[in-house]
Amino acid sequence: MTESLVADTPINLLDLVDDGPRPDAAPGIRPRRVYIETYGCQMNVADSELMAGILTRQGYDAATGPEDADVILINTCAVRERAEERVLGRAATLNGHKKERPDVLLGICGCMAEHLRETIHERAPFVDLIIGPDAYRRLPALIEQAAGAEEHELAIDVRLDKAETYEGLTPLRRDGVNGWITIQRGCDKFCTFCIVPFTRGRERGVPPREILRQARELVAQGARSVTLLGQTVNSYRYEDVDFADLLRAVAQVEGVERIRFTSPYPVDFTPKLIEVMASEPRVCPYIHLPVQSGSDRMLKEMRRGHTIAEYRQLVADLRAAIPNLALSTDIIVGFPGETDEDYQRTVELIEEIRYDFAYLFKYSERSGTYAHKKLPDDVPEAVKGSRLSRLIEIQEAICLEKTTPYVGRIVQVLIAGESRKSEHDWVGKTDTFKTTIMPKVPGSEVGQIVSVQVEEVTSHTLKGHIVTRDESITS
Numbered sequence: 022m023t024e025s026l027v028a029d030t031p032i033n034l035l036d037l038v039d040d041g042p043r044p045d046a047a048p049g050i051r052p053r054r055v056y057i058e059t060y061g062c063q064m065n066v067a068d069s070e071l072m073a074g075i076l077t078r079q080g081y082d083a084a085t086g087p088e089d090a091d092v093i094l095i096n097t098c099a100v101r102e103r104a105e106e107r108v109l110g111r112a113a114t115l116n117g118h119k120k121e122r123p124d125v126l127l128g129i130c131g132c133m134a135e136h137l138r139e140t141i142h143e144r145a146p147f148v149d150l151i152i153g154p155d156a157y158r159r160l161p162a163l164i165e166q167a168a169g170a171e172e173h174e175l176a177i178d179v180r181l182d183k184a185e186t187y188e189g190l191t192p193l194r195r196d197g198v199n200g201w202i203t204i205q206r207g208c209d210k211f212c213t214f215c216i217v218p219f220t221r222g223r224e225r226g227v228p229p230r231e232i233l234r235q236a237r238e239l240v241a242q243g244a245r246s247v248t249l250l251g252q253t254v255n256s257y258r259y260e261d262v263d264f265a266d267l268l269r270a271v272a273q274v275e276g277v278e279r280i281r282f283t284s285p286y287p288v289d290f291t292p293k294l295i296e297v298m299a300s301e302p303r304v305c306p307y308i309h310l311p312v313q314s315g316s317d318r319m320l321k322e323m324r325r326g327h328t329i330a331e332y333r334q335l336v337a338d339l340r341a342a343i344p345n346l347a348l349s350t351d352i353i354v355g356f357p358g359e360t361d362e363d364y365q366r367t368v369e370l371i372e373e374i375r376y377d378f379a380y381l382f383k384y385s386e387r388s389g390t391y392a393h394k395k396l397p398d399d400v401p402e403a404v405k406g407s408r409l410s411r412l413i414e415i416q417e418a419i420c421l422e423k424t425t426p427y428v429g430r431i432v433q434v435l436i437a438g439e440s441r442k443s444e445h446d447w448v449g450k451t452d453t454f455k456t457t458i459m460p461k462v463p464g465s466e467v468g469q470i471v472s473v474q475v476e477e478v479t480s481h482t483l484k485g486h487i488v489t490r491d492e493s494i495t496s
């Protein structure tokens with residue numbers, strides 16, 4: 022699971038790059054306008070782009086915000102209870118637009134639609150559409166159904182479809198420089214704490230031809246960096262093509278300057294994959310490698326399928342093969358039955374591995390999972406809180422320790438856009454996924470990979486100035 026990437030990422034169709042023809046609206050009829058707001062992981066952001074693509078090709082326009090939308094869709098996350106509560110609160114706020122303009126349709130899509138279909142109907146009866154992650158092809162038809170429905174009559178489709186990979190549909194991209202390709206849907210691992218296999222169904226790989234088509238399209242739209250997405254991305258398989266084959270093929274698409282993937286599952290790393298990562302210069306030396314706990318006892322309870330010794334060996338193999346490898350991880354504290362000793366093993370692990378970054382969470386019980394049914398949520402909230410705070414403190418110090426050696430170095434940064442804090446600065450990423458801020462200089466522009474001399478750092482950010490432009494890859 023990409024626990025790491027769970028964040029609120031409101032996304033509006035207006036931010037997206039249009040990439041294809043669509044039907045004209047009938048004369049005199051204003052096209053419907055849609056607003057999509059996204060919560061959760063990067064796969065959800067990619068799914069919102071997919072929905073935007075489907076609707077745009079059906080003649081929909083982008084709304085500037087919910088206030089001028091005819092259709093408001095919230096693409097949701099079910100990984101933690103707090104995320105679900107936030108979405109229900111947000112839906113109640115957005116219902117204000119329906120009160121002002123009764124024709125407005127409000128829909129809840131994604132994992133929470135799958136997980137809480139009854140609850141949504143009870144707690145948010147004003148919602149018109151509930152659409153699960155495998156039903157986006159039917160989105161236009163469901164909107165039509167909702168538009169013609171009686172008040173409080175719901176248009177709903179939460180069927181899981183183990184064959185659906187959305188092959189042939191082109192997402193409407195949001196970010197011109199960084200492109201995302203969903204290469205795998207669903208998950209077969211069934212970690213005991215995780216809701217994803219229930220909300221996203223069984224694992225299935227997108228055909229390689231479709232992935233390569235999307236990679237070429239991304240490049241044509243201006244992307245320089247491509248990230249392959251999947252719940253356990255390195256378990257990807259399609260017929261006789263495995264993830265290592267796919268990674269090599271995408272890295273060789275002309276115009277792809279950087280390639281990353283998220284999130285791999287530790288037991289699915291193969292020597293062949295490590296070899297591809299080490300030998301393909303366009304594959305970034307950065308891996309997000311979820312561990313969840315430093316205690317073998319907890320890993321067993323979580324059914325992660327490996328021990329800490331095996332994980333440690335994998336990290337050693339990766340570091341031996343890939344110089345300057347940056348590593349991040351996900352950790353859950355307060356899993357059922359976690360003792361002080363188990364927790365101490367986690368502290369020791371992060372002190373030993375020294376991750377560049379870690380996404381740290383308190384355990385949140387999810388109904389329907391094995392842990393919810395069989396493992397009492399018995400670590401008191403206060404204990405979870407203090408364990409989390411201490412871990413954050415330790416990891417923050419390690420993050421600073423990992424960025425400090427960058428001072429004085431020259432790094433290659435892909436300029437992604439203007440810094441949010443100053444119109445005079447660019448923001449971008451190194452190939453080790455470090456956020457870097459640098460003043461704009463004449464001739465520099467979004468999409469260039471530039472050499473930056475690092476002058477100062479914080480625990481999460483590098484700051485420096487552009488010293489040269491890499492002529493071989495800039496226009």
Ligand code: SF4
Nearest residue numbers: 022208211212215217
């Ligand atoms: S079940 Fe495990 S591997 Fe699958 S998405 Fe959840 S945490 Fe990741």
